[in-house]
Every structure is written in structure tokens, then in C-alpha cells.
Amino acid sequence: MRQIAERAEVSIGTVSHVINDTAKVREKLRQRVLDAIRSLGYQPSQLARGLRRNETNIVVMIIPDITNPFFPAVVRGVEDVAYGNSFRLILCNTDNDPRKEISYLNELRSYRPAGWLVIPAADSVMAAQLESAAASGAPVVCLDRQPPGWKGDVVLVANEAGAHSATRHLLRMGHRQLAVITGPLHLTNAVERLKGFKRALAEAKVPIEPEYIQEARFNRQSGYQAAARLLRMLPRPTAIFACNDLMAIGVLLAARELDLHCPDQLSIVGFDDLDFAEFTAPALTSVYQPGYQLGTTAARLLLKRIQGSKQFPQKIVLPSELKIRHSVASLSPAPPSPSRLRQREEALEIR
Amino acid sequence: MRQIAERAEVSIGTVSHVINDTAKVREKLRQRVLDAIRSLGYQPSQLARGLRRNETNIVVMIIPDITNPFFPAVVRGVEDVAYGNSFRLILCNTDNDPRKEISYLNELRSYRPAGWLVIPAADSVMAAQLESAAASGAPVVCLDRQPPGWKGDVVLVANEAGAHSATRHLLRMGHRQLAVITGPLHLTNAVERLKGFKRALAEAKVPIEPEYIQEARFNRQSGYQAAARLLRMLPRPTAIFACNDLMAIGVLLAARELDLHCPDQLSIVGFDDLDFAEFTAPALTSVYQPGYQLGTTAARLLLKRIQGSKQFPQKIVLPSELKIRHSVASLSPAPPSPSRLRQREEALEIR
DNA sequence: TTGTATGCGTTATCAG
DNA sequence: CTGATAACGCATACAA
Numbered sequence: 001m002r003q004i005a006e007r008a009e010v011s012i013g014t015v016s017h018v019i020n021d022t023a024k025v026r027e028k029l030r031q032r033v034l035d036a037i038r039s040l041g042y043q044p045s046q047l048a049r050g051l052r053r054n055e056t057n058i059v060v061m062i063i064p065d066i067t068n069p070f071f072p073a074v075v076r077g078v079e080d081v082a083y084g085n086s087f088r089l090i091l092c093n094t095d096n097d098p099r100k101e102i103s104y105l106n107e108l109r110s111y112r113p114a115g116w117l118v119i120p121a122a123d124s125v126m127a128a129q130l131e132s133a134a135a136s137g138a139p140v141v142c143l144d145r146q147p148p149g150w151k152g153d154v155v156l157v158a159n160e161a162g163a164h165s166a167t168r169h170l171l172r173m174g175h176r177q178l179a180v181i182t183g184p185l186h187l188t189n190a191v192e193r194l195k196g197f198k199r200a201l202a203e204a205k206v207p208i209e210p211e212y213i214q215e216a217r218f219n220r221q222s223g224y225q226a227a228a229r230l231l232r233m234l235p236r237p238t239a240i241f242a243c244n245d246l247m248a249i250g251v252l253l254a255a256r257e258l259d260l261h262c263p264d265q266l267s268i269v270g271f272d273d274l275d276f277a278e279f280t281a282p283a284l285t286s287v288y289q290p291g292y293q294l295g296t297t298a299a300r301l302l303l304k305r306i307q308g309s310k311q312f313p314q315k316i317v318l319p320s321e322l323k324i325r326h327s328v329a330s331l332s333p334a335p336p337s338p339s340r341l342r343q344r345e346e347a348l349e350i351r
Numbered sequence: 352m353r354q355i356a357e358r359a360e361v362s363i364g365t366v367s368h369v370i371n372d373t374a375k376v377r378e379k380l381r382q383r384v385l386d387a388i389r390s391l392g393y394q395p396s397q398l399a400r401g402l403r404r405n406e407t408n409i410v411v412m413i414i415p416d417i418t419n420p421f422f423p424a425v426v427r428g429v430e431d432v433a434y435g436n437s438f439r440l441i442l443c444n445t446d447n448d449p450r451k452e453i454s455y456l457n458e459l460r461s462y463r464p465a466g467w468l469v470i471p472a473a474d475s476v477m478a479a480q481l482e483s484a485a486a487s488g489a490p491v492v493c494l495d496r497q498p499p500g501w502k503g504d505v506v507l508v509a510n511e512a513g514a515h516s517a518t519r520h521l522l523r524m525g526h527r528q529l530a531v532i533t534g535p536l537h538l539t540n541a542v543e544r545l546k547g548f549k550r551a552l553a554e555a556k557v558p559i560e561p562e563y564i565q566e567a568r569f570n571r572q573s574g575y576q577a578a579a580r581l582l583r584m585l586p587r588p589t590a591i592f593a594c595n596d597l598m599a600i601g602v603l604l605a606a607r608e609l610d611l612h613c614p615d616q617l618s619i620v621g622f623d624d625l626d627f628a629e630f631t632a633p634a635l636t637s638v639y640q641p642g643y644q645l646g647t648t649a650a651r652l653l654l655k656r657i658q659g660s661k662q663f664p665q666k667i668v669l670p671s672e673l674k675i676r677h678s679v680a681s682l683s684p685a686p687p688s689p690s691r692l693r694q695r696e697e698a699l700e701i702r
Numbered sequence: 703t704t705g706t707a708t709g710c711g712t713t714a715t716c717a718g
Numbered sequence: 719c720t721g722a723t724a725a726c727g728c729a730t731a732c733a734a
Binding site: 092 | 439457
């Protein structure tokens with residue numbers, strides 16, 4: 001700054017003023033300063049600026065598992081609106097580890113981020129942690145999961161409704177031995193999906209076998225293990241609702257290993273509708289979640305908060321939607337394997 | 352810091368000394384300071400520290416497309432080693448847009464990151480930009496692609512060899528009408544893969560049809576379009592080598608729409624071996640790239656540089672490996688559709 | 703409208 | 719070993 005002040009023959013304060021538009025500066029001086037900035041390729045130090053202003057243009061985003069394609073979609077949405085508003089994203093992967101999450105929350109606070117976007121890894125302790133992060137001044141909005149006790153902004157997907165419609169679909173297709181592989185039940189979205197499943201069953205007056213409810217960890221591996229357990233039970237469930245697509249893939253794998261053909265011998269519904277759901281064998285029936293929109297809406301909400309909105313805490317719920325493909329068979333008659341032609345047409349229509 | 356200095360009844364300088372271990376401090380005082388730190392829940396301001404030291408514990412990572420599952424795997428590797436060494440990752444998604452990349456490079460410099468990890472989006476201009484980033488003192492290591500002219504550290508995968516073995520596989524299966532869908536040819540990895548393809552053809556003395564070489568953009572959409580072009584040609588290629596899995600999925604889709612059965616009427620090989628390759632219909636034969644290792648090795652190399660290693664610039668090449676599944680058929684006799692049993696066994700063995 | 707001076711929270715130098 | 723004190727680069731209150 002001193003250099004450009006000298007070059008433009010003004011004071012260092014004036015330079016700051018033209019940069020931040022914080023005082024009226026005579027056009028002539030302004031131009032001289034701007035020219036100097038350009039010719040020296042000057043970039044303001046975000047560190048010094050942040051130190052002085054007590055706030056940076058960083059938005060911290062905390063996600064549980066970057067390896068689950070659902071989250072990158074969300075990140076993409078966030079990044080698009082953040083970048084467009086000249087915020088930079090620092091991305092933290094917690095590996096579903098609450099300790100890592102807390103550590104990020106504490107350490108990154110000292111970078112004075114403008115705001116926080118967090119997909120909580122777990123835990124009811126979380127709410128308190130988030131409170132304290134928020135206490136430092138920067139707004140926090142939660143995505144995808146609502147930690148119990150959290151009273152701030154949150155953007156969710158219609159988990160209960162999505163699970164409900166998935167389960168109803170299974171029931172409509174004649175299934176009565178329904179199993180479910182849930183996510184970790186300390187996560188609200190996992191709980192909500194289970195609720196939707198149970199409600200559909202209750203409405204249809206189909207009894208729920210407690211062993212048919214298996215908890216897993218939202219990844220393929222644990223989904224596989226849960227499915228292996230389920231498929232050993234007698235009577236064997238005729239359909240499994242996996243509460244996310246990664247676990248559904250695990251189910252697919254377990255079924256293959258037991259030589260159970262999907263959908264003829266085992267129907268599967270997933271949740272997320274990841275890009276690849278359309279291309280698995282058989283194409284996976286799954287509940288679509290608008291990941292990208294989840295990201296953009298959360299980011300936009302955060303931006304408003306950063307700009308000082310004192311609106312009452314929001315709870316935004318985005319719709320989910322069942323995408324019917326070929327991993328569910330009708331149970332009653334001999335299941336007619338769909339002709340290749342029909343497969344193709346439906347695949348097209350779904351895109 | 353002043354607060355804890357008062358509480359521990361030492362000077363502020365001493366506090367700094369115990370925090371940074373930058374001078375021998377009498378054990379008694381040290382304990383008092385440490386206690387004060389704990390009881391006040393003090394976190395040093397990374398901004399002030401960065402400003403003073405002229406360097407932060409941030410590592411900036413620039414990737415082209417977070418939506419392509421290959422990159423999250425790399426990020427995961429980077430994050431693991433960075434976090435373990437108490438560096439924080441700021442992740443930038445360039446959307447394959449060189450301008451966005453340059454903008455990130457310039458702006459983020461003012462955060463004084465400890466180092467840069469970049470998967471270049473494009474462009475020969477890049478090398479110069481990276482130079483200038485490096486000129487600011489922080490080391491840069493390139494991943495996955497080597498921008499022409501870049502003389503610094505780089506960690507790659509054996510692209511040429513991988514493509515070569517994929518193509519040889521196709522030739523061995525009797526294919527002679529081989530088409531390839533390349534990535535953007537301003538990217539070294541795309542060029543290398545094309546080279547491998549051409550070399551295999553040359554070695555087998557199979558002529559190359561220029562129209563059979565289609566350039567796309569490493570995503571599903573463009574892969575689909577390229578495939579649609581190829582499949583309209585006469586004679587129609589009997590096999591397509593898609594230079595990444597997303598494009599291979601696009602090919603699968605295009606084939607479906609034309610009612611071409613894969614692998615009987617069209618063989619496909621991909622590159623990346625993304626998680627889902629095993630679950631597509633048919634399971635995709637693809638060249639495995641060790642994404643996670645790419646990330647960890649690059650991060651480790653960067654850490655060494657940050658710690659001051661003046662070693663000669665490294666070029667590390669990680670091996671790739673062809674994973675044979677079911678998207679390639681033998682051309683010569685009537686292609687026997689593999690029995691379900693065999694499918695299962697191979698799938699198992701591949702895991 | 704412009705310039706001066708102070709302090710943001712640290713680290714580092716240097717004198718005691 | 720410990721404590722003052724001067725930067726680091728910037729924003730801002732206030733004086734001019």
C-alpha cells in the first residue's frame with residue numbers, strides 16, 4: 001500500500017479509501033490510485049484486512065464424507081454462490097468423526113470466517129459447539145441434518161416424506177417382508193427416514209420386525225454388512241430400503257454374493273439418487289435429493305445472515321422425489337423381467 | 352494474549368515463547384501460562400500470526416471438478432496427510448475454467464498459504480501463473496496433469512501405459528475398429544492417454560481412422576455426445592475407449608439409446624475405475640488410477656517442500672492398472688454372454 | 703476531500 | 719531466561 005501511495009502521490013489512507021470505497025475521493029486521485037494498483041499488481045493482504053476488520057471473506061464448510069458423491073454436489077452448490085459473491089470456501093472433511101469436527105470448529109474460528117456451513121457429523125453435543133462458533137459473531141447454517149437442540153438456520157430435504165414414498169412403493173408392489181438399513185441413528189436425517197418407513201408400514205397395517213431394522217453408517221461397506229445380516233434371516237425380507245445409495249450398492253453386492261437376483265428375488269430402494277443410480281445393474285430405484293440446491297439455498301441463506309439479516313431462524317425443507325427404475329419387482333405374480341426396450345425408455349425419460 | 356499474560360503474571364512475550372517453544376522458559380512459568388491458556392480457552396489468532404510470520408497453516412488445493420468422483424478421492428488423500436500435520440485445506444473448484452483458476456491463484460496468495468496443490472484446469476499459460484504463485488515463496492506441486500513448461504514438482508499417474516494396456520486389451524479381444532474419446536487435448540493427461548492408444552494401435556499395425564478420435568471434456572455429457580457421433584459413423588466402431596469413466600458412462604447411455612447392446616455390439620473401456628464401475632450394467636472394464644495415493648504422495652511431497660527441502664524437482668509417476676470386467680466382448684466368434692455365475696465370481700475376485 | 707495516527711494479535715529482536 | 723518494543727498490512731476515527 002505504501003508503494004502505491006507513493007506512486008500515486010497520495011497518502012496511504014487515501015489508497016485504502018479508494019479500495020474500499022469508504023470515502024469520496026476526487027476522481028483524479030482515484031484514477032491515479034487505480035492505475036498504480038494495476039501497474040503494481042497489488043493484492044490487498046487478506047490477513048491484515050481480516051485482522052483489522054475482525055472478519056475475512058472465508059466461509060468454512062464442514063462435511064462428513066467427501067467421498068460420498070452426494071456431498072460434492074452440495075459443495076458445488078455452495079461454492080457457486082459463494083464464489084459469485086467473492087467468498088472463498090475452506091472445506092473440512094470430518095470423516096464422520098465428531099472430534100475432528102470440534103477441532104475444526106475451534107481452530108478455524110481464529111481465521112475469523114464470515115460464516116459457517118456445516119453438515120453435522122453426529123452428536124447432540126454439536127448444538128452447543130455450534131452455538132459457541134456462532135457466538136464468535138459469524139453466522140452458522142446447518143445443512144442436511146439438524147443437530148438436536150440447534151435453534152439456528154437449517155436447510156433440509158424432505159427425509160421423512162421421501163422414505164415414506166419409497167416404502168409405499170414397495171408396499172404397492174406387494175412386498176410385506178420389508179427390511180430397512182438406516183443410517184447412524186444419532187443423525188436426524190437417518191431418524192427421519194426411518195420414521196417415514198415406519199409410518200408407511202403402520203398405515204398399511206404391516207407389522208414391523210425389529211430385526212428387519214438394521215443400523216449402518218451411510219457407506220457401502222456397512223451397508224453390505226447390514227444386508228448380509230438381513231439376507232441370512234428367516235423369513236428373508238423380500239425388499240430392502242437402504243437409506244442411502246452407497247448402502248444400496250452394498251446391498252446389491254451382498255445379494256450378488258448370495259446369488260440372489262435383484263429385483264426378482266430381492267427388491268431394493270435407495271436414497272439420494274446419485275448420478276450412477278441410473279447405471280447400476282439393475283438401475284436403482286431411489287429417492288432423489290436435490291443436493292446442488294441444498295448447497296445453493298444454504299449458501300444464500302448464509303449470505304443474507306452475513307449481510308446482517310436478523311430474520312427469525314429459518315428451517316427450509318427441500319422436496320425429495322422417488323425415482324422409479326428397475327430394482328423393485330412386483331411380488332404377486334411371477335415377476336416379468338422388464339424388456340430391454342422398456343428399460344431403455346424409462347432410462348431416457350428419467351434423464 | 353494479554354489476558355493470559357496477566358493471569359499467569361508474565362509478560363506477553365513469555366506467553367508467545369511458551370506457545371511457540373521459541374525460548375527456554377522456567378517450568379514454573381510455563382505451567383502457569385499453559386494453565387491460563389486452558390482456563391481461558393485461548394486460541395491464537397491465525398490471522399495475526401500469519402500476518403506476522405508471513406505464512407499460515409493453510410494449504411490451497413485447486414481442482415477442476417469436485418463433481419467427478421475421481422477428484423474427491425484425491426482430496427481425501429490430501430486432507431488426511433494435511434490434517435495430520437495440522438495444515439488446513441482450502442479447496443477451490445475451478446469448473447475447468449482457467450480464468451477462475453487464475454483468479455484463485457492470485458487472490459488466495461494474499462492469505463499467505465504454506466503451499467499449493469494444483470490440478471491444472473488447462474492451458475500453457477498455467478505454468479507462468481504457477482511460477483508466480485511459487486515466486487511468493489510458497490511451494491507448488493502439480494497433481495494429475497503437468498502443465499507444459501512447468502518445471503516444479505509433479506505427481507502423475509501412468510496415463511500412457513494405462514491407455515496402452517486398455518487398448519491392447521481391446522485388440523487382443525479381436526477388435527480392429529477402435530475409436531477413442533479423449534479428454535480436452537490441452538491437458539497432458541488427455542494427451543498421454545491418446546498417445547498410449549495410438550502406440551498400441553501402431554504396434555498392432557492397425558490403422559487409425561482420424562474420425563475415430565473424438566475430443567470431449569471429461570464429463571458424462573460430452574462423452575455422450577462424442578459417442579453419439581461415433582456410433583453414427585460407417586463402419587461403426589466395434590469398441591470405444593473412453594478416456595475417463597464419466598465419459599464411458601456417456602457412451603453407455605448413447606449405446607442404449609441406439610439399442611446397441613454392450614458388450615455384444617459395442618465394447619467399452621473406461622479410465623479411472625471409479626467406485627461405481629463395478630456396478631454399471633455391464634460392469635465397466637476400466638483403468639484403475641490410485642486417486643487417494645495421488646493425493647497423499649503429493650501432499651507429502653508438498654510438506655517436505657514446506658519444511659524447506661531443496662531437493663531437485665520431483666516427477667513421481669504412480670502405476671495404473673487395467674481392471675477387466677464385462678464391458679468388452681471378444682469379437683471373433685459369436686460372443687458368449689457370460690453366465691450369471693461367472694459374472695459373480697469375477698466381480699468378487701476383483702474386489 | 704485528504705492525511706495522520708492508532709491498533710488489530712502476533713512474533714521476533716534485543717537488551718537486561 | 720524474561721520482558722519491552724517494533725513491526726506485519728491494513729482500516730478507521732479524527733483532524734485538517
